[in-house]
Amino acid sequence: MSVPLLKAVRDAQRYGFAVGKVRVLQTRIFGAGTYERLLDAPTFSEQMRVVSDTIYGRYLEDAKSADDVEDGLERALDDFYRFLDDANLPDAVVRFFRVRYDYANVRAILKARALGVSTEGMVVGLGTVSTEVVTGPVAGLPPFLGDIVWALTPVAGESWVGAEAIDATVEAALFADLVHTAHASKSSTLRELAALTVDVANARSAVRAHRRGVPAGVLAGMLHGGGAIKVADIEAAYELPFDEFIEVLAASRALKGVTADELAADGGLDVVLDNLVARFVRRVRVVPFGPEPVIAYVMAREAEVVAVRTLLIGRLAGLDREALRRRLRDLSV
């Protein structure tokens, strides 16, 4: 038996049950028809009628306001993540998807404390650490979060650091954690996804920084390791004029499929880079064995929740059909 065959056997046994569940569950993911009906629904209550026939029906049955929608979709997302536990997937795979909420919670709490406002309603219960622990005393936090809080909390007499410094520190810790967790999962797909996430973040930071004329020394602090594009290569290219810098970035293998014109276009950068991740999901969805179909399913559900939130809250905010359609297209669902 060749080594690839042994790996296929191991993956099939390890992830087979979860893949089977996903094969059924992915048939319930929204298709274009459902999105069209949500777009065509003239009012929020009409939209809720469409939603009531879907998996989101039980989470949103009493939703009347944007807050209700947020709460319902958070519960839906929590159940999707709980599926990862039920499907008996390795801890590292589950952690990979949930841990970003821990960092988002810590970021929200630190910013609230820096501004001297209440943290109530600012944390979500989707992370690996419960909201009670996250909002509790720093000593009770697990080290990966506690270290960030200790590092950013001012000692007596000092003032709080700015919001940008909080963002930068939390983001650096998050990306390092994602890369480490992906490696611990022993899944090449998660490793690839972690690297792509870092590359997308680095490309976004570097393009924006270059456009604003940020000095190279400052950019160095904004880049993260663990991506397929080496930080040193980005820093070297950053010294070039904007057009040449964009050409070098677009030519990298990690950003394959993105043209220099798309990267340079003012305003469309987020969409272009998010499409890279969407393309990755489409590619791994068709892999028959291993964690790929499960990862693709969870990411598709995450994108679906964002799309549903956009459509429902957008309608509540009075956006018309065309405005909602434009936003939906930008989400690459």
Place this chain on the structure above:
Amino acid sequence: MKEFMWGLSGVDWALMGAGSAAILGGIGSAIGITIASATVSGILSEDGTKFGKLLPIAAMPGTQGIYGFIAAVLVIVFFNLLGGNVDIAGPVGFKIFLACQPVAWLCLVSAIYQGMTGSSAAGIVAADQPAPALIFPALVETYAVLSLIVTILMLLSLQTAYMK
């Protein structure tokens, strides 16, 4: 009984051939069924109504174990291993051993691949598509059947040549 290679007699070689066919075919089937069953179980945990369509897909890799078993029984019957006082020359026993190898190895590998194919094909059932999902794992079966035919033909020729 004439000794042949590492001191093994013809009967020893014949028994090793029969045993390898039964063991490797059985191992392949066990792994193949485990692979297909994992996916099938996942599907059934979400939609129990598909049991009837999925059972043949999970069970199909089990046939390779049966082919190995058939080859082993044929060795025992053709060369009268149950008859006691059997006298098979060492080189003949070695040829019997070789004749068992196609079904042994091909059933080991094809059962595993059939389990994987069945696991993928189960997705067709999960998606409620009208296509006959059973066809694809059945295609893999072809080669296990061919290996059994080859082994049977080789055993028959050896029986004709060496057994009175």
